[in-house]
Amino acid sequence: MPWIERPTAALSFSFEDETGSKSQVSFDVPEGTLADVALTAAAALRPLIEAISDCEVTGYSLTYSSRNTTPAAAVAGSRVERKGVFQFVTATGKVVTYQIPGILESYVLPSGRIDDDAIPVAAFTAAVTEIGAIFTDSNGIDLVQLAAAYERFNSTTRKQLPQSRKPD
Amino acid sequence: MEQQPYVAFRMVDASGSQSELRLHIRRGTPTVTALAVAVGVAALLESITGASAVEVLARYPIKHYGPPSATAQQHAPKGVFVFTCSAPEQFCVITLPGIPPDLIRADNTLDESDGRVQALLSAMQTGFCNPFGYAITELGAAWRAG
Numbered sequence: 601m602p603w604i605e606r607p608t609a610a611l612s613f614s615f616e617d618e619t620g621s622k623s624q625v626s627f628d629v630p631e632g633t634l635a636d637v638a639l640t641a642a643a644a645l646r647p648l649i650e651a652i653s654d655c656e657v658t659g660y661s662l663t664y665s666s667r668n669t670t671p672a673a674a675v676a677g678s679r680v681e682r683k684g685v686f687q688f689v690t691a692t693g694k695v696v697t698y699q700i701p702g703i704l705e706s707y708v709l710p711s712g713r714i715d716d717d718a719i720p721v722a723a724f725t726a727a728v729t730e731i732g733a734i735f736t737d738s739n740g741i742d743l744v745q746l747a748a749a750y751e752r753f754n755s756t757t758r759k760q761l762p763q764s765r766k767p768d
Numbered sequence: 769m770e771q772q773p774y775v776a777f778r779m780v781d782a783s784g785s786q787s788e789l790r791l792h793i794r795r796g797t798p799t800v801t802a803l804a805v806a807v808g809v810a811a812l813l814e815s816i817t818g819a820s821a822v823e824v825l826a827r828y829p830i831k832h833y834g835p836p837s838a839t840a841q842q843h844a845p846k847g848v849f850v851f852t853c854s855a856p857e858q859f860c861v862i863t864l865p866g867i868p869p870d871l872i873r874a875d876n877t878l879d880e881s882d883g884r885v886q887a888l889l890s891a892m893q894t895g896f897c898n899p900f901g902y903a904i905t906e907l908g909a910a911w912r913a914g
Contacts, residue, residue: 603807603824607901609799615865623865627892628899635799635828639770641895642830648891651884652847655866661829664799666807671820674780678818680787701779701787702819720815727809734793734805738772762783 602669605631609664611642615655623655631664638662678702680760683752684714688729688743695747696737703751714749721749773797773828775806779819787819793826802826847871847878850909851892853902860898867912878910885910 608628615623627645629638642660650657684703687695707718715721725746728735735743774792781787791809793802803826810821847867851860871878871885878885885907892904 605803608897608899611896617866625862625864627862628860628897628901629895630897630901633895635773637895639828639830641891645888645891646832648884648888649864652868652871652882652888653864653866654868657832659829659831661827663825663827664803665823665825666803667823668810668821671780671822672814674782674820675818676782678781679783680779680781680785680819684816698789698791700789700813700817702781702817704816704818707816718816720812724809724812724816727812728791734797734802736772736792736794738792740772740792740795756785760783760785760787762785764783 603666604669605664605666607631609633609638609662611638611645611660611662613642613646613649613660614658615653616658617655622658625649629662635662635664674702675704681754681756683754684708685748685750685752686714686725686746687748688725688737689745689747690737690741691744692741694737694739694741696743699752699754708751712751714751716746716749725749769831769833770795771829771831773802773826775802775809776825776827777806777810777813777821778823778825779813779817779821781819789813797826799826845872845912848909848911848913849878849888849907851889851898851904852906852908853898854905855902858898858900858902859908860892860896860902860904863913872912876912878912880907880910 609631611627613625680701683699686698707715729743772792774790777789806824847864849862889907897903
């Protein structure tokens, strides 16, 4: 399952005009560019862009990505609408929720709770909460403990309709 | 204002539908570390879901808060800038919205000698590249579109 980093990182600027319409432009930097360096360059580029655009720059983001060149086939019958909801408590007592798409039925107990003692489930929660893990909530606070894990079904959006749904 | 960075996992199920899971990460996490950890967590996710992880992203967002610019106009016309790169036959095309009228010549090309355009070129020549990683060298052409 080789993962390959894209040769560039995308620096995307968001624009908004007088009417509230939005637009976006992406630039590229080599993938080896440190995030601090790229964001400093973006901060320097922003006023130069604003000097030749009448729109307002409302923000920018830097995205590095790795692509799986040989992804495993999704399990037959899997659906992203079937969510595994994991709720974690942060160091300040806040609860954050993550919805993992396509949770395996084999890890869902008859009550609808996810079996957090199952080895793969425990490995995932440990990776997120262990001391030294890089994961935090949206305020930068550590995630310390799993509070709840259960199955939930979301409505299917138009984009999530099966691609081969028409009769042959 | 710098927002909390995050890693995102793009996952695909058996019907071809996509979904994205985002986990925030510490500020200052090196991108190499973030992506490496994300690839590891992607494997853990695949062990508990039927979906397949096809891509992982590490994103560092910055949001600008403040009153909208008084000069913001409708975002047409756009300005198309074509930059040459460090390898032959390689280009980088950027389309910017809301080009001010004083930059547009009568023939719909943009005034490349204008100080603002030259300042943009100078900045693009430092650390920027096209999507294939070739460094930007010169401004080849610029015109109004739309």
